[in-house]
Amino acid sequence: MLENRIRELLGRARDEARKAGMNVELSFHREQSSLIRLGNSSVALATHEALTRLDVSVQDGRKVGSFSLTADIVSADQLREAVHHAAENCRAALPKDYDPIFGTVEEAVDDSAGYDPALEALSAEAKTDLCADIIKKLKPRGRYDFSGSWSTGSTEMYYTTTANDSECYRRLTDGRFVMVLKEQDKKWELQVELSQKAAADIRAAEVIAAFDDLRPVYEQNEGFATTIGRQRVLFGPQAIAQLVGLAIWGGFIGRSWEEKRSWTAQNKFGDRILSEAVTIVDDPANPDVFSMPFDFMGKRRRRFAVVERGVFKGLLYDSASAARYGKKPTGHDLASGDFGLAPGDGPAGLEAGRKLAGDALYVPHLHYIHLPDPTKGMFTGSSRFNAMRVKNGEFVAPIFSTRVTDTSPSVFNNVVAMSSKTVTHNESATYGRRTPDAMSVPEWLLCDNIRITDVADSF
């Protein structure tokens, strides 16, 4: 549970607000973050941030106001002032044309299962030495340059409201390791990225082996420019996570569906909308993800399917959209979920995937993603790292930057096969507050009829 000093301050602020007849939600966030940044095969920067944040929301009938403070939380007066600012905002607010829902902890949570003190304490020195080891071993094997980043840290999140005395608390550690190897003459880039829950999760040998698996095809073959048109594509984890994210964002957000802006707008629950192989769920019990047990309205988060075996099952409603459209909130008042694309019945291993693919493009990464038309689920994205041509089941050449312009329903209605093994794809960004975020995806996804709309003559 949260350190007593702060917990008592927050509890006192909640009790005072309740006594004053106010409806107040309090959430507290504390992070210890550290990051090393690699560039030109050196550590260009090493950082450490110790930050605490308090969010206060006050509700009065149909009016809501909030206040956020990033500062050291030391006194009851500071909390009173924060509540006062949020209340002032609430007082001057415009009433909504619906009854907003007030946050209530429906079940107390005290979860430190994902906390590894050794990962929280992993030093910049240890991280630098591991990267130096990888670079020292790989650099002599070619004209290579290395860049990347490695962020590790711990996060505490706490939530309570004047509705009752219950509290939600979680503490966890996480890390994301990314290394890019660039060939300095031919300009191709390979990337290895790993997700971390514990200090021992990243090993130099594993990273070196992953690069060594990729290097020969890139070293021994010229870049391949594919043709524009519909093609068979074997997607890898990062690209699959992007595709799933796009499908969710464009199709399963309750508000967009209500406003007829989602590609599912013409569908109702029970409709078959995607290939039978496709099941997309938000499941905190999935061991691949970071498992957020509650949301910031106090809802206990449990398995929630949006598509099950291709059938439309659910829409994600945060409390504001739920209130506005007369639906129940689904536990999605938070920055990220615990989503996953359920595994298929294809063989495990990338080798098995490419044998099955026969002739295809292997696109493990999609970058520069945009959604020009959510109503159709239309997106664009380009291949970047580790992309290769598959011929007769073998990787035969690296491919030049290739742009895909397609729609989520088309991609997920053209599924040929998926690996039966899932992997974690770490999606954590370091914008704003530390928010560990990962998706569980099959290690490969094979689709037909993917629309290739642009092919460059460079990587």
Place this chain on the structure above:
Amino acid sequence: MTIEQVATAVRGHFDRMRTAGCGFADARLYDEDASQRVVLYDGNLESNNRGLERGIGVRVLYEGAWGFAATADLDTIGACFDRALTNARAAARLPGFPKEMGPARPAKGEYRAPVVKDPFEVPLAEKLAFLTGIDERLKDDSVKQRIVHARFQRRRIHYWNTEGTDVSRFVNNTFATMMVMAPDKDGRTQRRSVELYSDGSGTRGWEWLTNPDWFSGHAERIKRELFEVVAAEPLPPGRRDLIILPGQGFLQVHETIGHPLELDRILGYELSFAGGSHVRPEMIGTLRYGSDKLNCRAGVTPNSPGTFGFDDEGTPQRDYYLIKQGILVNVLSSRTDLAEANAKAGSEVVSESGTAARACAFYRTPIDRMTNINIEPGEDGTLNDIVAATENGIIVDVPVSWSIGSNREHFHFGTEIAWEVKDGRRTRVFKNPTYQAHTLDFWRSLDKVGDKSTWLLQSVPNCGKGEPNQIMELGHGIPVMRFKDVQCGEAEAATKE
């Protein structure tokens, strides 16, 4: 703690860092970093938040390597310096080209952004009355969604370094957007929007937002244009002359001039995240980036979020050419990487800091950022003059989607609206316009640049870069520009599927 107490503590730790072997150290205290965000969505107040951040970030340079640490707890500044030093020592275990600050240039002074009425002194009720007034004007049975959004920043930042620099900044910024959306007959959601802009002069307070010329006066126009887009046919693909209004030109400049000219990208320090650059250090001074008509400056525009007085290394902000008559003459830099750029170029290509070291918060370290990346007005007259001189073209405005190669060498943009130009006249509106090109070919095809009457300052509130990630605000002053013979619409739309 008062500012003076913090300054005294910081100076004491500077001495300690020097004794420990650091060649340079600095500290940024955010005494106040206040924000306010108000969002009206279909008239409902969806976000009504105020924020306050307070804390300190310190940076130390040890054996050519950077260490950074930040804390919100001002009682632990000493421990914060210690962590920064530990980080720098760790970084020095895997050294690259040694980072160095070059000659010391101690600065003292204060910058205050021009503001008549501080938006934080305007009561929320008054703000809401103003924004609701705009929302009312956007209402129409045919408009399906309306968004009116305003965001305010106020920062009091104090900076000190081991060279004796002691500067303060008091910065206000105001951002606002309005947008209307409606489905077309194909069911695709079309939109039309406008962001608060200016002619670069004036002040940055409440008076800017409430001047109808720069924001509210456009409500009826975007509504009318949305209906035209909804009723329009899609842009037929083909090669045409492309006339870009400042509402789109700012992003064209941002993505294909601003980002590739950031020195850290050029040197490869952003490779794994934001990407690299097609520019190499030895090209500075010789590369033909665009036609003779292209003149681009890192400007000090009075009324812009890209103007801040002193950068986050305490260097007074400079105004200089990046591209002069089409030739690349400078890049966006801080003090740290100049020696490396010159060494890699084999000659001196950059001589002093581009004063582009910027951090987005006390808990982020400065990196090379855009400031005001402005295209100078030209001598090809007004928008009407340029249209009159165009046989077969389109005019485009406001980005919807974009996709850009990792080195910024080629790009693809989609915009909210296009107007066809035939034989010197605007004819009809097209929906779903897109265009694509290679960066250098494109800028070399620039053949008309509008005069001062076409030049507008657009704000960018959300440029993302760096790890840890940083969101930065900046400005782009842009005239109307015409490019010859550009691929418009999807080239493959004409091919079979």
